[in-house]
Amino acid sequence: MHDELTLEIATPSGVFTGTFAKTTKVQDVIAAVVEDQHLAEGDSFDLVHDGEVLQPVERPLVSFGLCGTVILELVATGSGV
Amino acid sequence: MTTVAELTIEEEIKPLKHIALRRGWHLELFTAVTFEIGLPARDGTRFWLYCDCERYPSVPPAWHWYNAESKAVDQLKDIPCGGAFFHNSGVICAPWNRLAYRSEDARGPHSDWTIGDWRSNPYTGGCRNLAAMALRIAVELKAATYKGRTG
Numbered sequence: 001m002h003d004e005l006t007l008e009i010a011t012p013s014g015v016f017t018g019t020f021a022k023t024t025k026v027q028d029v030i031a032a033v034v035e036d037q038h039l040a041e042g043d044s045f046d047l048v049h050d051g052e053v054l055q056p057v058e059r060p061l062v063s064f065g066l067c068g069t070v071i072l073e074l075v076a077t078g079s080g081v
Numbered sequence: 082m083t084t085v086a087e088l089t090i091e092e093e094i095k096p097l098k099h100i101a102l103r104r105g106w107h108l109e110l111f112t113a114v115t116f117e118i119g120l121p122a123r124d125g126t127r128f129w130l131y132c133d134c135e136r137y138p139s140v141p142p143a144w145h146w147y148n149a150e151s152k153a154v155d156q157l158k159d160i161p162c163g164g165a166f167f168h169n170s171g172v173i174c175a176p177w178n179r180l181a182y183r184s185e186d187a188r189g190p191h192s193d194w195t196i197g198d199w200r201s202n203p204y205t206g207g208c209r210n211l212a213a214m215a216l217r218i219a220v221e222l223k224a225a226t227y228k229g230r231t232g
Contacts, residue, residue: 043207051223076207
């Protein structure tokens with residue numbers, strides 16, 4: 001389907017694969033994966049594509065130029081201290 | 082007798098193996114509590130880490146930068162710079178790295194953290210298992226802030 005994306009997302013619980021509408025917001029993808037992978041809901045995560053954090057999370061997937069099957073990482077938010 | 086560290090690694094290595102398989106990362110266990118992992122960087126090169134999980138999870142793993150050929154650890158040419166976690170002392174600066182603690186390693190930037198509290202340190206965030214830590218390192222190596230090798 002041209003209106004959908006297949007996302008393969010590496011997460012702290014393993015690899016998640018799912019199909020989402022291109023118009024799905026990043027924050028909704030994160031929420032869906034956190035629930036599916038039984039990650040702690042109190043933790044904060046970024047969705048990352050090829051080293052780039054997809055933000056702001058209110059933007060839809062399609063606005064980042066993603067298409068087809070996309071390889072992503074769901075990483076715990078943080079920075080060096 | 083099987084240790085807590087061995088049991089924990091046995092469980093936590095499963096998702097990391099799954100990710101490594103799908104991403105083409107090299108992952109090899111040396112012992113029940115030590116392994117090497119090779120991660121691709123933004124410039125097409127690969128960085129290696131030697132992870133020592135002795136006493137884990139009471140204390141965090143020691144993530145050493147590593148040379149897979151010579152087996153040497155913590156050599157400048159094998160250490161990345163830039164990124165949000167790559168401290169100029171040569172260690173990954175995060176509560177989930179044992180080497181970040183001055184009490185464990187002279188290069189450790191932090192004498193203000195208590196190593197036994199690493200899971201509850203606010204800077205740990207969701208990096209509480211091996212896959213989460215490896216993913217964080219992998220993302221930093223791919224980030225625009227990555228600046229190549231230290232030496």
